[in-house]
Amino acid sequence: MSTAPDNAVRSYIEAHRAAFLDDLVEWLRIPSVSADPERSKDVARSAEWLAAELSATGFPIAEVWQTAGLPAVYAEWPSGDPDAPTVLVYGHHDVQPAARADGWDSEPFEPVVRDGRMYARGAADDKGQVFFHTLGVRAHLAATGRHAPAVNLKLLIEGEEESGSPNFAALLRERADRLACDAVVVSDTGMWSADTPTVCTGMRGLADCQVDLYGPDQDIHSGSFGGAVPNPATEAARLVAALHDEERRVTIPGFYDDVAELTDRERQLFAELPFDEASWLRTAKSHGVLGESGYSTLERVWARPTAEVNGFYGGYTGPGGKTIVPASAHLKLSFRLVAGQDPAKIQQSVRDWVADRLPAGIRHEITFWGTTRPCLTPLDHPALRSTVRAMERAFGKTVRFTREGGSGPAADLQDVLGVPVLFLGISVPSDGWHSVNEKVELDLLLKGVETTAYLWSDLAENWQR
Amino acid sequence: MSTAPDNAVRSYIEAHRAAFLDDLVEWLRIPSVSADPERSKDVARSAEWLAAELSATGFPIAEVWQTAGLPAVYAEWPSGDPDAPTVLVYGHHDVQPAARADGWDSEPFEPVVRDGRMYARGAADDKGQVFFHTLGVRAHLAATGRHAPAVNLKLLIEGEEESGSPNFAALLRERADRLACDAVVVSDTGMWSADTPTVCTGMRGLADCQVDLYGPDQDIHSGSFGGAVPNPATEAARLVAALHDEERRVTIPGFYDDVAELTDRERQLFAELPFDEASWLRTAKSHGVLGESGYSTLERVWARPTAEVNGFYGGYTGPGGKTIVPASAHLKLSFRLVAGQDPAKIQQSVRDWVADRLPAGIRHEITFWGTTRPCLTPLDHPALRSTVRAMERAFGKTVRFTREGGSGPAADLQDVLGVPVLFLGISVPSDGWHSVNEKVELDLLLKGVETTAYLWSDLAENWQR
Structure with missing residues (x-):
């Protein structure tokens, strides 16, 4: 033929x-x-x-x-x-x-x-x-x-x-x-x-979830009670902040255990592509690069796993201010995974990590959407x-x-x-x-x-x- | 008369x-x-x-x-x-x-x-x-x-x-x-x-504000770009998390400088009130106490300054998940102030602190609403x-x-x-x-x-x- x-x-x-x-x-x-x-x-x-x-x-x-x-x-x-x-x-x-x-x-x-x-x-x-x-x-x-x-x-x-x-x-x-x-x-x-x-x-894999944190039974006055009760929005923010260390590595225990590290040949193939950071940033509609220390931008997006907050909301979000301690706060988190990582194992690590980090007085639920293997x-x-x-x-x-x-x-x-x-x-x-x-x-x-x-x-x- | x-x-x-x-x-x-x-x-x-x-x-x-x-x-x-x-x-x-x-x-x-x-x-x-x-x-x-x-x-x-x-x-x-x-x-x-x-x-005083963080010009795909560009929701969360140290003291430089510390007599008057924590928690509709180390609940709410997130929002907040790096994230923050603290000075400290903590690629605006003196x-x-x-x-x-x-x-x-x-x-x-x-x-x-x-x-x- x-x-x-x-x-x-x-x-x-x-x-x-x-x-x-x-x-x-x-x-x-x-x-x-x-x-x-x-x-x-x-x-x-x-x-x-x-x-x-x-x-x-x-x-x-x-x-x-x-x-x-x-x-x-x-x-x-x-x-x-x-x-x-x-x-x-x-x-x-x-x-x-x-x-x-x-x-x-x-x-x-x-x-x-x-x-x-x-x-x-x-x-x-x-x-x-x-x-x-x-x-x-x-x-x-x-x-x-x-x-x-x-x-x-x-x-x-x-x-x-x-x-x-x-x-x-x-x-x-x-x-x-x-x-x-x-x-x-x-x-x-x-x-x-x-x-x-x-x-x-x-392709990278994915595990994504919603984390719902509940504090007071309803929004309460931040003057009357603020400073003495846990605030679910504060705790949600502390979770997100704790996802990465100062080197922007994901801190969840075991997260990198099974990662297939890049070979020298793979890094070489990436490096040979006509990558222009300014042009890439325009495509990304972004104004700076930021990611895991020790890796190039292409390595970060193609071959390194991530933890990302895709959205969050909680408390008062209307015009002006409202001095409350919110009743709840909600995070949408996603984890990009690379070859070697098992989404089910990552899900369990995330569940354990979240549960370990919340103070008394904050109840939480975590719901994973579908997962995708790398x-x-x-x-x-x-x-x-x-x-x-x-x-x-x-x-x-x-x-x-x-x-x-x-x-x-x-x-x-x-x-x-x-x-x-x-x-x-x-x-x-x-x-x-x-x-x-x-x-x-x-x-x-x-x-x-x-x-x-x-x-x-x-x-x-x-x-x- | x-x-x-x-x-x-x-x-x-x-x-x-x-x-x-x-x-x-x-x-x-x-x-x-x-x-x-x-x-x-x-x-x-x-x-x-x-x-x-x-x-x-x-x-x-x-x-x-x-x-x-x-x-x-x-x-x-x-x-x-x-x-x-x-x-x-x-x-x-x-x-x-x-x-x-x-x-x-x-x-x-x-x-x-x-x-x-x-x-x-x-x-x-x-x-x-x-x-x-x-x-x-x-x-x-x-x-x-x-x-x-x-x-x-x-x-x-x-x-x-x-x-x-x-x-x-x-x-x-x-x-x-x-x-x-x-x-x-x-x-x-x-x-x-x-x-x-x-x-x-x-009475405590108040300084409250909205902090708006801007990253990509629009929401972008977290697979294509995630892990290599700054995420404004992550940075917003890191700001909130950094407001307090592990002792739940506010970390903003100078925040406590002018605070009128409680006298022994004042602490004694507070302690004499028929305070019942379980009852107070019911009124607060809360399920735990949490606040600055070294102070009682009444001291925390009456005589200690606070930093509180009253609300936040950013990125995708609808049903299910959406794997994006959000274009923006928004915080409503309030600071309760006590005798001695000057709201104008606190505002400036907050402005400086926020500006110092954001990475390249994240633009921010901070808008203070009215202030109230303690x-x-x-x-x-x-x-x-x-x-x-x-x-x-x-x-x-x-x-x-x-x-x-x-x-x-x-x-x-x-x-x-x-x-x-x-x-x-x-x-x-x-x-x-x-x-x-x-x-x-x-x-x-x-x-x-x-x-x-x-x-x-x-x-x-x-x-x-």
């Missing part, structure tokens, strides 16, 4: 580009926010929409899979070739919360195109990146003259990734027979930049080489290697299905994941289409069982 | 009790919340209502005084006796914020009477305690047969006490001629308990003796001495007008100041009426210029 000629792929994509983007807009209009219970029907609607779209694309099998939480979408397109490898594409159709009032320039669920970018919640994370597989497989067929893909193609698009995938591992175990594959391609990551295409080789792909895996070749044809440039600081269920796929996990993502850091004005670069989105058009042929040809 | 016979005072009060309470209910219905700019018209309405009520009571002069902020009410009733001392009664007609949704059993601005208690925001703090002076002066006249009070009686009822009295000192300076007096009686304090009538001899009355002042005698007649019990942990503009009155300040309050700790279900005990409210009916005669008779 020969690889698809570039011109046939590109002209097919150009001819179908407008309809492809129209369809994506329709999907992005569905506010499939998995963290908000009031949006659960929208998540279900998003799943139904996608299953119908995959049927229309040509997948003979396209189903909505219910879970204990929110539904996933599964689709399958057999190759017909008995020797073809089986590839499972992973993505998610749920999105982060978003509201115009957060500071968006346009409605987050009314996509608009400006200057070659499509702005909408989910444009990059992750609907756009799921969607390039629809036109990608069509372009692959058109260019090769095949009626079915060169690989047995399966898609699993979950609906709870932004909520920590609480039911994903169970779904994988339950449906392991149908999901059986030789490799997973995760399309939920990014590249270094539009000019420097890269393949991601690892993940690391071997740099020399042959399927990774296919991915790099397909990207290099689409982008016309040398592809380098990165990791992602974010989290995904890649490790569950790796663990439950027992196969290597590859990452194919075309998002760039300025896409504004989880932020206001999230967007996708349309040129890169179409490079994603093109990459997959080449990838299935390359994989089928070069796969080594 | 002889003191008024008790029976005449009591029968007068009994005859007018119902109308008195009806009028109070009408006033409590006005939501005069000074901290909320949207309530400024209600504060103005409260002032107009009170001025009209004082006219109806018989005060020949009753005026609304505009300030740079919210209006005060002034009333005057000359004695006619050229030797009569002049007494200025101080109180306030603004109230703390309140909403049914905070957990009130009934609407905070729809007063209800249950079991001899009237529940409403402001019932005890401070409308009820201002209001006993209306029936009190009438009872004083009825029982003595006078047509004007035995003292030159002035009332100054401000409208910004719950916002830290930002314009009160300026008002006092501007109107110093008309406010000239021999002593001030502050009715904005409490007693030990219904069974143990007490006179307050000091205050302490000499235990052996003759006017204090008159107050004690009047209370002992009304209550039929020995009156003891306390302080208040709360704050009031007593020190401004003392400083600007250059006269001693006495405290006459009938509220009890369970009245729920600044809290849900604020109430006033009707029996005690009428004891307040009775005390003032005796007080003006006693003061006129025993006053020593």
Whole structure:
């Protein structure tokens, strides 16, 4: 089998580009926010929409899979070739919360195109990146003259990734027979930049939780009682402050015990990337770097675990002042984890640490949301080489290697299905994941289409069982 | 001049009790919340209502005084006796914020009477305690047969006490001629308990502020950037945590420099009060004591300065989790001050301390609301003796001495007008100041009426210029 000629792929994509983007807009209009219970029907609607779209694309099998939480979408397109490898594409159709009032320039669920970018919640994370597989497989067929893909193609698009995938591992175990594959391609990551295409080789894991502290039975007068009773907001702040020492290392006992430390070669690969701190800070919309002593910025976000407070609230938050000792205070904490760390063990360490640090008179509850295991792909895996070749044809440039600081269920796929996990993502850091004005670069989105058009042929040809 | 016979005072009060309470209910219905700019018209309405009520009571002069902020009410009733001392009664007609949704059993601005208690925001703090002076002066006249009070009686009822009295000192300076007096009686304090009538001899001061911390220009993905950029919520928490050392002493440099330390006699007077920690904790609706090492609970709330976080918010506070580094975090801090401490100096210390502690990449703003100076009355002042005698007649019990942990503009009155300040309050700790279900005990409210009916005669008779 020969690889698809570039011109046939590109002209097919150009001819179908407008309809492809129209369809994506329709999907992005569905506010499939998995963290908000009031949006659960929208998540279900998003799943139904996608299953119908995959049927229309040509997948003979396209189903909505219910879970204990929110539904996933599964689709399958057999190759017909008995020797073809089986590839499972992973993505998610749920999105982060978003509201115009957060500071968006346009409605987050009314996509608009400006200057070659499509702005909408989910444009990059992750609907756009799921969607390039629809036109990608069509372009692959058109260019090769095949009626079915060169690989047995399966898609699993979950609906709870932004909520920590609480039911994903169970779904994988339950449906392991149908999901059986030789490799997973995760399309939920990014590249270094539009000019420097890269393949991601690892993702951080996540354990996140809410800590609720309760002091007085109600807000009480800070003059009458202040200074003599424990204040839950003070204690909450002391917890957050105690998470890090002066070297900004996490202080929770055992936190670093199982961390896979960076090798010299990995540190070298990171150091070779064209990293410019000023530019990175602009993308981060931040005004300074700060993190664990002894590590570079890239090492901190890609290969070091963190403790972060994502939000807090308690007491009086209205206009002016109110001199009370608050009844309660609430923290949203998240812990990014790296290869070697076990989320369940970290959860227990956090529980123990919180319980040990609170004074008498403060009651607490701690609720963990879903966890995500960290993940690391071997740099020399042959399927990774296919991915790099397909990207290099689409982008016309040398592809380098990165990791992602974010989290995904890649490790569950790796663990439950027992196969290597590859990452194919075309998002760039300025896409504004989880932020206001999230967007996708349309040129890169179409490079994603093109990459997959080449990838299935390359994989089928070069796969080594 | 002889003191008024008790029976005449009591029968007068009994005859007018119902109308008195009806009028109070009408006033409590006005939501005069000074901290909320949207309530400024209600504060103005409260002032107009009170001025009209004082006219109806018989005060020949009753005026609304505009300030740079919210209006005060002034009333005057000359004695006619050229030797009569002049007494200025101080109180306030603004109230703390309140909403049914905070957990009130009934609407905070729809007063209800249950079991001899009237529940409403402001019932005890401070409308009820201002209001006993209306029936009190009438009872004083009825029982003595006078047509004007035995003292030159002035009332100054401000409208910004719950916002830290930002314009009160300026008002006092501007109107110093008309406010000239021999002593001030502050009715904005409490007693030990219904069974143990007490006179307050000091109040803590207050300096409170909002600290706003800004990090990234918008919320950013904690996976992509977390661990390498400063998080304003983390830095806000580190500020709060750093306010106290492990002995729960405030760490801000110079904070204790000017504190008037307790004398052995004062510690002895505190220790003689029938303090029961379990009972005090029930009133505080708290489940443990915690405060500065080396001091008792009463010493902590009456005679030691504090640093308290009254509220905080930042980042994601909705349902579930959201893995962001927040763009901003906000703290509401208050500092209770004791005799000797200068609020302006403390403000500067706080400003310097905050500015010194923040890392690069975190911008901050700090906004101080109004300040209140601490205050302490000499235990052996003759006017204090008159107050004690009047209370002992009304209550039929020995009156003891306390302080208040709360704050009031007593020190401004003392400083600007250059006269001693006495405290006459009938509220009890369970009245729920600044809290849900604020109430006033009707029996005690009428004891307040009775005390003032005796007080003006006693003061006129025993006053020593």
